Each structure stands twice: as C-alpha cells, then as structure tokens.
Amino acid sequence: MSDQPAPTDAKTPIRAIPVRHWGQQVSGVIVLAALVAFIYAVATNENLDWSIIAANLFGPTILSGLWVTISLTVLSMIIGVALGVTVAVMRLSPNRVLNSVAGGYIWAFRGTPVLVQLLLWFNLALFFPRLGLGEFSLDTNTVITAFVAALLGLGLNEGAYMAEIVRGGILSVDHGQSEAAMALGMRRRSTMFKIVLPQAMRVIIPPMGNELITMLKMTSLVTVIAAPDLLNRAQVISSRNFYIFELLIVASIWYLALTTISTLIQMRLEKRFARGVAGVAPRRRRILLNLKPGRATSPVITPGDRPVVYAKGGAGS
C-alpha cells in the first residue's frame, strides 16, 4: 500500500496559529489612549457646565425646537420626494414641454445656494407684497411665515436633488423590463409606476437616506430666518444665560440622535426594496448578516452582475 495516511471520516479541525495583525493592535492602543485623554479633558473641564446640558436637554424650549426640526425635516422630505419623482418622470418624458420645464427647475434650484433660497422665500413680501388675484389676495407676510418659508426653501431645493436621484434610479432599471410591459399592452403610466419605479427604489433608497440625514442637518439653516428650530431654540436660551458651548452640545446630541435613528430606518427600507434580488433569506438572518462587521447594509448589485440569492432549495430544481 502507499504511505499516504488513510483518509479519516471524521473532520479534524485545522490547528494553526492565526495571522497576527500587529499594526491593528498598536494603532488600536493609540486610538484608545487618545480617546481616554479626550474624555478626561472634557469631563474635568471647568469651562463646561454639565448641569446646564442636563437641565436643558429635555427642557420644554429645546423639545419644542426639536419638534419643529423633526416636522420641518419630514414635511420638506415629503415635498422633496413627491416633487422629485414628478420632475424625474417629466425629465424622461418624450414631451418636450414637460422635459424643458423639469430641466429648468433642476437648473435653477440646484444652481443657487439653499441659504439664499431660504432668504428669498422669507423676503418674498419685498417682491410680491400681496399673493393672489384681485379681491382674492392675501398679505404675503401672513401667508409666508418663517415656517412656511423654511418649508418652501428646503422642500423645493430638495425636490431638485431628488429628481436627479430618481432619474438615475429609473435609468438603472434594465430596458427589457419596460419593453416587456409594453409588449403586454401596458400603458406608459402603469409601466412607470408598477414596473420601473418599484425596481428603481432599490437604487434610490440609499442616496435618499443620505438626503434625509442631510436634510435633518440642513434644517439648522432656517435659524437665519428665525424659524424656531432646534438650533434656534438653543441659541435663544444661550443668549439669555450665556452658556453658548453647553447649548450647542445639547443641540448636537439631539442632531446625532436623530441621524442615528434615520440611519436605522434607511437600513430597514433598503432591505424592503431588495425584494426579488436578495429577498429570499429569512428576514432575521439577513439582518444578522448585515450587522457583521465589514459588510455593507445591502449588496450593491449592478445590472450585469448575478444577483445574490439565498435560496434554500437551489435553482434548477
């Protein structure tokens, strides 16, 4: 017989010394030391009054500002998404009038700073003192309050960006999909809303989540038109008690909390719209997979790639 060892039935685990990541360990220690030093410096700093932060974090003024920030974000995003989808569909329409109107809108609203747009809306009364026609008109300043100006400024600006995101998503859907719908006799509107847009969502959701987070932070700009948002309320308090840094930290804590929650929502939505691509693994397992370090929330799949499938039975059965 040969001198090769006989194959054993039982699997013997490999015993080996794993690769040592020395660089990672050394840098880890350095980062940890720096972090400890920073926390110590902050905690023992006499210039920072922690009791002020604690007292204001859940104070009524801050909470009212928080509410304004949240409602501004949600409402502007709703305006932005609705407008974005409409404008994107218009932009891709063969109708030249719709197409140019959409192009002009995107050009104007992406081409000027949102801060300027906010100020323009807020000062609309200088240009149009009254809104409406003849007898049916209202004083501009009573219609365009700081909140409404903020909503118009943020929402219309967002719509222009969202339109480009949605357009990119629509273009990413394989042309064969709409061709198949057309061959079945489906009309353009049905094809867009039942076939193309649902599949475009997979591409649209990740940047839309980023837009939501950007929007949360962008609402702080409305402070310049004195809309009573989170930052504005924090500044109102600090202008009375002069604890400027403490109240900025209070605002930052809330902004961080809100963006963290939005990130979690974004992860859920991404999974929802990955349906039909990676939508086969049991929900819980997919979430666990996604929580593993070094893994993106959802595999990015370009149209040419083979979709990742976690089918149990395997294909071809």
Next chain:
Amino acid sequence: MSTPMVTAENVHKSFGHVEVLKGIDLEVRTGQVFCLLGPSGSGKSTLLRCINHLERIDAGRLSVDGQLVGYRERSGKLYELNENEVADQRRDIGMVFQRFNLFAHMTALQNVMLAPVDVRRLPKAEVREHAMQLLERVGLADQAQKYPSQLSGGQQQRVAIARALAMKPKLMLFDEPTSALDPELVGEVLDVMRDLAASGMTMIVVTHEIAFAREVGDHLVFMDSGVVVEQGAPRDVLSNPQHKRTQTFLSKVL
C-alpha cells in the same frame, strides 16, 4: 385556406444609415407556426419587433389580423396612432424575449397576473385562477411564489410564456426564446412551445433550433441581410435548400 394573421408588404426599416429590413413580403396564416431562420444581423428579430410596434417601420405596410400596425387608415390617408392606441394593439399579441425580461420584483404568479388585471381590468380572483392554470400548463405551479432570481433560466422562460398567454393573445412572437439558456434547459422550453403549437396558437418563432423548426414548424423563412432569401415547408427548405446562402448557413449549423 385560413385567413392571414400577419401580412407584410415591402417592409423597410433602417437604424441610422444601416438598412436592416430591405423590403420584406410575408404572410403568416392563422394557426401557423412560422419559423424565421437566419444568421445574426439578418433582421429577423427586428422584423419580429416591428410586428408589435416595438420598432416603427419606415416604409411598406404591416398588418396584424387585418389592422395596420401603428396606423389608422381613413379615406386613403394614414394617421399615426397615439401611445395608448398602440398599447391597445399590443394587448392581443404576446411576446417572449431572449432574456426572459420577467419583472424582477414580482413572484412568478404576480408576473402572470399583472397584465390581465392592469390592462384588461379583470377581477383578481378570476385572473389568479387562470394564472395558476397557466403555470400548471408550463409545469411550474409549485414555483408560483418564487421570484425570478430564484428560478433557473428555463423556468423563467416558461413563466414568461405563461405571462404572455395570460392576455389570451391571438398571436405569439418568440424572439430566440432558447438562445440564452444552458443546453440542458432548452428542451423544457421547446416542450412548452410544442404544446402551444398543438393547441392551434399562431406563432412566429425566431430560432436557431433547426430540429424544432423541422418538427413543429408549418412554414420556414430564411432571411439574410434584410431580405427573404427562401421560404417554404420546413422539411423542403432544410433538406433541399435552393439558394446558395441558405446552403452555406445550413451547412454551418446542421
């Protein structure tokens, strides 16, 4: 003789400066299995796509079941149909694509159910029952709840055939339905098509499956560089080609 389902008279089509169809004259009779054969680039897929107006012809006349494709004729003048009218014309023509083109975000059953509900406005319960019968017919009733990405190529193509049949079309167009399949999956799709042909469906099939054309086809057209080179009963054309180009092509594929 049966009535013509599709008639093409002197059909021309160009993409830019390239003339893909150079005057095609054809007649497809009701109930016929009509096979289009030819080297790639010969214009057979383009001709198929013209029949349901996925491509617009530049010259000539093309009609399906007595109706001009994409136009209305009134007192000698042609009026172009609008988008919705074109969509309405397509309802009665089923199409199966080389790359299946199943709706990726829907299950097999949802794929089959979509058009009858959306286009024909039929009640869901009725459509579901019919869809399940169709999936049964293509041997995939047990896969109804799966998404296209969970199905093999052959299974996807069979769902695609069921989806087209759900509209109860009077004409079925097949654009190289087995060309994107692994060899061992070709048979299952051809079986479904054979069954469909036996049920009397009018079918136009662009294919490279010579055996299928010989066995199932009623009429075979050989095209090359945008013209019809030769046509006739499949058995005659395949075993006794008259034209040099047909002979050269067949010697390469047989």
